Amino acid sequence: MLFLSLAWRNIWRNRRRTLITLASILFAVLFASFMESLQKGAWNHMINSVVNYYFGYAQVHQQGYWDDRTLDKAFPLADSLEAITRQLPRVKNVLPRIESFALAAGETATAGVLVTGIDPRAEDAMTQLRSRVSRGSYFSTGDQAALVAEGVAERLNLQVGDTLVLISQGFRGVNAAGKYPIRGLVHFPSPDLNKQLVFLPLPEAQWFYGAEGRVTTLALHLDDQDDIGPALAELRNELNAEEYEVLDWKELMPDLLEAKALDSAGNVIVYFILYLIIAFGLFGTILMMTKEREFEFGILVSIGMHRRQLAAVLWLEIILMGLIGALLGILVSFPVVYYFHVNPIQFTGEYAGLLEQYGFPPEFPAEVNLWVFSNQALVVFLITGLLSIYPISQVIRLKPVEAMRTG
Secondary structure (H helix, E strand, O other): OHHHHHHHHHHOOOHHHHHHHHHHHHHHHHHHHHHHHHHHHHHHHHHHHHHHHHHOOEEEEEOOHHHHOOHHHOEEOOHHHHHHHHHOOOEEEEEEEEEEEEEEEOOOOEEEEEEEEEOHHHHHHHHOHHHHEEEEOOOOOOOOOEEEEHHHHHHHOOOOOOEEEEEEEOHHHOEEEEEEEEEEEEOOOOHHHHOOEEEEEHHHHHHHOOOOOEEOEEEEEEOOHHHHHHHHHHHHHHOOOOOEEEEEHHHHOHHHHHHHHHHHHHHHHHHHHHHHHHHHHHHHHHHHHHHHOHHHHHHHHHOOOOHHHHHHHHHHHHHHHHHHHHHHHHHHHHHHHHHHHHOOEEOOHHHHHHHHHOOOOOEEOOOOOHHHHHHHHHHHHHHHHHHOHHHHHHHHOOOHHHHHHHO
16 A cells, blocks of 8 residues: 555656656547447448348348248248247337349330339338438338339339339249339439349239248348347247248348458557557657656665565556556547547548448448447556566666666
């Protein structure tokens, strides 16, 4: 306790030096926390946006459908199956879909499209499909019409009110053909979705494919990524694993997961450089403190203070400054990160267009996560503790006469 009291008094004997050291640690925690919060927030926002554009956080199919994706693996939308998914507390909504490819035709052109039969109300609750209608209107009750992605309409030279002809192969090889008035055009930021999606009301799509009462997919609407693991575990316990497969977004979109992993790997290098700069900055302040106090150390050793005691006091001084600086860094980082969480960084111009091409919104919000602040504060604190080895080694090897002569 005596050493702690002595260390506390020593760090405030030279307020300017202490404030410089605390400021170095504070800004180190601030920069590191802001970078990690921005990276995590940007990726979580991208994933949430891309997942909720269409796929959902998880999907249920008949076993083997995702590898084959054929209508022959459509399964009956039994009340019992839908009830199981609706009884799970973490599942906010269930989106039944029937999906397959078709040849779409206008008056003068044809194109391959992905026809998706949807429940209009459930679909809008998760993907906000109604808000993506750029021209025309959304589905009404009992509609026998189509919503067409803008890219498809452009390729086929079609407008709202025109007739879309669809030809395909239905369930178990039946012929599928139909023509539908275009109710509205839908805009997707993702070029892949914008160039191939056509939506029909679920009953109409089931009739078109000759698969009445069947669906290929149940997309699950979850509020949070943290609910995915528990929700899927509960669902897999309820469903017959030989009959159904339950996949999360990572299995549905491995390319997005790989892109995130690659970006995280690249950030390891950035963090290493940042921590290296932080370490050099802190080492400079600690070196300055050690050199300024060599005369003092020489006097203390000369009058009989053990080197180990002096080293212990000096170590406590640095640890106290590291702890105070890290805590101040957390306090300063939180409002900064929260501001950019509420007011995301907005991108414009070519970079915004590039993000939108890949289906990402052109904004980066920071993530407010206590673990981010505490982890970065801990890393900077550990760096400070590691750097304390230098002044301790100087005290252990100190020659009092030379130190007092230098002072």
